[in-house]
Amino acid sequence: MSQKPSLPKGTRDFGPETMSKRNFIFENIKKVFQKFGYMPLETPSMENLSVLTGKYGDEGDQLIFKVLNSGDYLKKTSVEDYQNGSKQLMPKIAEKGLRYDLTVPFARYVVMNQHNITFPFKRYQIQPVWRADRPQRGRYREFYQCDADVVGTDSLICEAEIVLMINEVFELLGIQDYSIKINHRQILAAMAQLAGGENETAFYVALDKLDKIGADAVFEELISKGYAASNLEKIKPLLKLEGSNEEKIEFIINTLGHLEAGQNGSNDLQETFKLLQQFDSVNNHVDLDFTLARGLSYYTGAIFEVKVNHVSIGSVSGGGRYDNLTGVFGLDGVSGVGFSFGVDRLYDVMEELGLFKEKAMHSTEVLLYSFDQESMPYGFKVLNALRANGIKSEIYPTQVKLKKALNFADKKKIPFVLLLGPDEIKNNTLCVKDMNSGAQNNQTLEDFLSLMS
RNA sequence: GUGGUUGUAGUUCAGUUGGUUAGAACGCCUGAUUGUGGUUCAGGAGGUCGCCGGUUCGAAUCCGGUCUUCCACCCCA
Numbered sequence A: 001m002s003q004k005p006s007l008p009k010g011t012r013d014f015g016p017e018t019m020s021k022r023n024f025i026f027e028n029i030k031k032v033f034q035k036f037g038y039m040p041l042e043t044p045s046m047e048n049l050s051v052l053t054g055k056y057g058d059e060g061d062q063l064i065f066k067v068l069n070s071g072d073y074l075k076k077t078s079v080e081d082y083q084n085g086s087k088q089l090m091p092k093i094a095e096k097g098l099r100y101d102l103t104v105p106f107a108r109y110v111v112m113n114q115h116n117i118t119f120p121f122k123r124y125q126i127q128p129v130w131r132a133d134r135p136q137r138g139r140y141r142e143f144y145q146c147d148a149d150v151v152g153t154d155s156l157i158c159e160a161e162i163v164l165m166i167n168e169v170f171e172l173l174g175i176q177d178y179s180i181k182i183n184h185r186q187i188l189a190a191m192a193q194l195a196g197g198e199n200e201t202a203f204y205v206a207l208d209k210l211d212k213i214g215a216d217a218v219f220e221e222l223i224s225k226g227y228a229a230s231n232l233e234k235i236k237p238l239l240k241l242e243g244s245n246e247e248k249i250e251f252i253i254n255t256l257g258h259l260e261a262g263q264n265g266s267n268d269l270q271e272t273f274k275l276l277q278q279f280d281s282v283n284n285h286v287d288l289d290f291t292l293a294r295g296l297s298y299y300t301g302a303i304f305e306v307k308v309n310h311v312s313i314g315s316v317s318g319g320g321r322y323d324n325l326t327g328v329f330g331l332d333g334v335s336g337v338g339f340s341f342g343v344d345r346l347y348d349v350m351e352e353l354g355l356f357k358e359k360a361m362h363s364t365e366v367l368l369y370s371f372d373q374e375s376m377p378y379g380f381k382v383l384n385a386l387r388a389n390g391i392k393s394e395i396y397p398t399q400v401k402l403k404k405a406l407n408f409a410d411k412k413k414i415p416f417v418l419l420l421g422p423d424e425i426k427n428n429t430l431c432v433k434d435m436n437s438g439a440q441n442n443q444t445l446e447d448f449l450s451l452m453s
Numbered sequence B: 001g002u003g004g005u006u007g008u009a010g011u012u013c014a015g016u017u018g019g020u021u022a023g024a025a026c027g028c029c030u031g032a033u034u035g036u037g038g039u040u041c042a043g044g045a046g047g048u049c050g051c052c053g054g055u056u057c058g059a060a061u062c063c064g065g066u067c068u069u070c071c072a073c074c075c076c077a
Helices: A016-035 A057-062 A079-083 A086-093 A103-112 A157-173 A185-195 A200-208 A215-224 A229-239 A245-256 A260-278 A325-329 A343-353 A373-388 A402-411 A422-427 A445-452
Strands: A046-048 A066-068 A094-098 A121-130 A142-151 A178-184 A286-288 A302-308 A317-322 A336-342 A366-370 A393-395 A416-420 A430-434 A440-443
Touching: A016 A121, A016 A142, A016 A157, A016 A343, A046 A103, A079 A086, A086 A094, A103 A121, A103 A142, A103 A325, A103 A336, A142 A157, A142 A343, A157 A178, A157 A260, A157 A302, A157 A317, A157 A336, A178 A185, A178 A260, A185 A200, A185 A229, A185 A245, A185 A260, A200 A215, A215 A229, A229 A245, A245 A260, A245 A286, A260 A286, A260 A302, A336 A343, A366 A373, A366 A402, A373 A393, A373 A416, A373 A422, A373 A445, A402 A416, A416 A422, A422 A430, A430 A445, A440 A445
Parallel strands: A178 A286, A366 A393, A366 A416
Antiparallel strands: A046 A094, A066 A094, A121 A142, A142 A336, A178 A302, A302 A317, A317 A336, A416 A430, A430 A440
C-alpha cells in the first residue's frame, strides 16, 4: 500500500540549492552578531504552555501550536470538560506548545539562569518558530527567526548598535535600498494622550495602517473606537511630517514636549541619533516614522522595523526596547532591547532582487571519473590529495559510460572533471576537462593543485 | 478565525453543452561504431485527473464534503 506523501500546511522542504542560499544569509547574520559581542543560545522547540500563553495577547494565544499530551491524553478529562468546549478542555489534554517566538523563551531562560548570567547579557538565537496562522506569500507556519537581544542595561548604545548591525548585515547581503523605520512607544503614548482616547492599543493598531489605508480611514477607525474628532485634529500634522530626522524631532518636542512621555521619547531618539553620529554612522538608512506602531505589546521604548524598498515583501526585520520582559516570570527591573531578522522574507527579497551569486553555491568543484575498475585506486589517491588541499571533490562511484558522468557533472555544475584511465596511470598525469570551455589537457597533480588554489 | 480562489504526467499547462484509448511543451530514460556533456535526430517510460462520497447508462467535466494552493481581512516575520 503506497500513498502520496505530503507536507503539513504552511511548511516547506529546503533543497540543496535553497539551503546554500539560506546558509549564506544565516552565516552573514551570525558573523555580524558575533562581531558585536553576542553569544549563541538555543532553547527547546517546546515550552510549557504556562510559559507561552498570555504573552502574545488573545489572538497570539490562539496561534500557538499545542502539543497533545503523551499516552492517554483523555485521562484527566471529564464529559463536562468536553461539553464546556475546547477552551476548557485544551489545558487538560495539552500542557506543552511549540515556541511562538524567540523572545519569550529567552526571557524564561534569563529568569531561570539569572544567578549565572553576567549582565549586560547579549545573546543571539537562530531557530525556527511555529504559528498556526493561515499561510500566505511570505507567511509560513514554520519559519526561522534570527534574534539578537541585550538585557540588563538601558543604555541607548544598544539601540545605536542595532542600527549598525542592520547596516552591516545588509551590506554583506548586498541589499542597498532599504529604510530602518524608527519610532518610540512613549511618543505614541503622548500622541494617544493628546488625542484624548482611552484605548491606547486601538490607537496603535489604527495608526500602524496609515500608509496602507490613508489618514481618513485611520481617523474613521479611531472615531469608532471613541476618539473625538476635535482632538484628532491635533495629531494630524504629526502624521504628515516631512524633512530630516532632526527637523521631525524638533517638531515633536514642540508639540508633545509638554507631556512627560513625549519628553522621554524624543530625548531617547535624540540621544540615539547623537550616538550614531559619534559612531561615524551617517548614511545609515534611519528614517523617523511616527506612524510606526508594531503589534507586540511588550515594547516600551524605541521600536524598529526594516523595509526593503521596491519589493513586494513586508518588513524583513524589526524589534524594540522592552522595560520589563522578565517581569511576568518574577524578575523585575531588567530592561532589554532586541531585534530580529526574518530569514524567509530576506530570502524572498534577495531572490526578487537577484542578489544571490553563483558563488553562494557550495557544490563539488572536481569530479573524478575512471574508465575502468582497475583505475579506481589511482582515482582514490588523487581524490585524497585534492581533499587534503581543501578542494571539494568526489569520484563517480560506479562504472558507467563517460557520457553519463559528464552529464552528471553538467547537471551539478561541477567545473572540472578528471578523466583517469590506463594512459593517465602510465604517465602519472591527469586528463583535466574544463566543463565550461570543453577544453581538456594532460597535466600533473601538482599543476592541477596550483591551478585550483 | 472570516470571505474568496486553486488542484490533470517530474514541471508548466490544454482538455468542447458530461460520451470510446486524457493531450502538448519542457524534463527524464535508451540509442545514433566501444575514452567525451551542453546542440540535433530517432525511439521509450511516465497520470486511480488532490482525496472521499453523490447525481448519471456514462464524470477530469455537474453537486456536497475534505485536504491543499494562492489572495483579501484579522494579525504578523
